[in-house]
Amino acid sequence: MIGLAEREEGLDFLPKFGADGLATCVAIDAGRGDVLMVAHMNEAALKATLESGFVHYWSRSRGALWRKGDTSGQRQRLVELRVDCDQDAFLAFVEVGGDGGACHTGRRSCFYRRLETGPAGPRLAFVEAEKPAG
Amino acid sequence: MIGLAEREEGLDFLPKFGADGLATCVAIDAGRGDVLMVAHMNEAALKATLESGFVHYWSRSRGALWRKGDTSGQRQRLVELRVDCDQDAFLAFVEVGGDGGACHTGRRSCFYRRLETGPAGPRLAFVEAEKPAG
Numbered sequence: 001m002i003g004l005a006e007r008e009e010g011l012d013f014l015p016k017f018g019a020d021g022l023a024t025c026v027a028i029d030a031g032r033g034d035v036l037m038v039a040h041m042n043e044a045a046l047k048a049t050l051e052s053g054f055v056h057y058w059s060r061s062r063g064a065l066w067r068k069g070d071t072s073g074q075r076q077r078l079v080e081l082r083v084d085c086d087q088d089a090f091l092a093f094v095e096v097g098g099d100g101g102a103c104h105t106g107r108r109s110c111f112y113r114r115l116e117t118g119p120a121g122p123r124l125a126f127v128e129a130e131k132p133a134g
Numbered sequence: 135m136i137g138l139a140e141r142e143e144g145l146d147f148l149p150k151f152g153a154d155g156l157a158t159c160v161a162i163d164a165g166r167g168d169v170l171m172v173a174h175m176n177e178a179a180l181k182a183t184l185e186s187g188f189v190h191y192w193s194r195s196r197g198a199l200w201r202k203g204d205t206s207g208q209r210q211r212l213v214e215l216r217v218d219c220d221q222d223a224f225l226a227f228v229e230v231g232g233d234g235g236a237c238h239t240g241r242r243s244c245f246y247r248r249l250e251t252g253p254a255g256p257r258l259a260f261v262e263a264e265k266p267a268g
Contacts, residue, residue, distance in 0.1 A: 011257050011259065012258065013255075013257060024172055028169070033168070034167070035169070035225055037218065038158055038223040080249075081249040082245040082248045083245065084171065084172060085238065091169055091245050103219055105142055105143070107219075110218040110223075111216040111217065112216075114214050114215065114217075115215040121147075123145050123146070124144070124145045124147055127216065
């Protein structure tokens with residue numbers, strides 16, 4: 001049993017996966033510092049990421065290990081991995097290959113819409129003009 | 135049934151919660167642009183956030199709705215909420231009250247350790263000198 005102090009203040013890497021075997025990983029553009037995407041890793045994805053130096057995720061929709069960029073060319077070379085206090089979430093600072101984007105819709109970041117409040121309740125608005133990731 | 139195109143390209147806010155009723159929320163310091171913490175929202179937490187303008191989460195460990203900062207003073211005033219392509223993850227850009235921090239350990243960000251590779255395998259290292267959030 002790993003104690004709380006050990007997990008939060010220690011220097012042992014003790015990643016914690018949820019009941020579904022997953023932990024959240026936030027990918028950040030190492031050069032620009034902004035969030036590209038949020039996805040999940042299981043233990044195998046984390047291991048493959050650390051061994052290869054390229055970020056792997058677990059695709060919940062496909063039920064498969066997924067090396068990001070295999071089809072799109074948008075590989076994510078791992079520059080730095082940070083872990084949060086209770087070691088169940090990661091920040092992956094990455095250098096992106098291909099056109100530099102991360103989103104399957106063709107945009108650079110998956111977070112291309114923001115919430116705005118209108119008279120009929122919340123609505124989305126595009127954050128910037130839609131354009132290719134490059 | 136909400137179609138994929140509607141969810142990804144539309145302007146209707148159609149937040150998607152997982153089988154556990156939760157969606158991931160990444161809190162970002164609106165002024166500095168860096169990630170403070172990763173936590174979860176259920177539908178009630180999202181609603182309370184939008185209605186109050188202060189970020190609420192669902193605490194998985196306590197099984198309770200949680201208005202961030204109620205005990206610490208580290209309230210998170212919502213500046214902007216972004217949603218990702220499939221609307222199951224949020225970025226909350228926040229202005230933090232109190233000492234400006236977010237982590238219960240006293241640090242500003244929960245991501246205060248990074249992974250380093252050593253001869254005996256991966257180890258953690260503190261990202262910056264430990265100091266109070268303020």
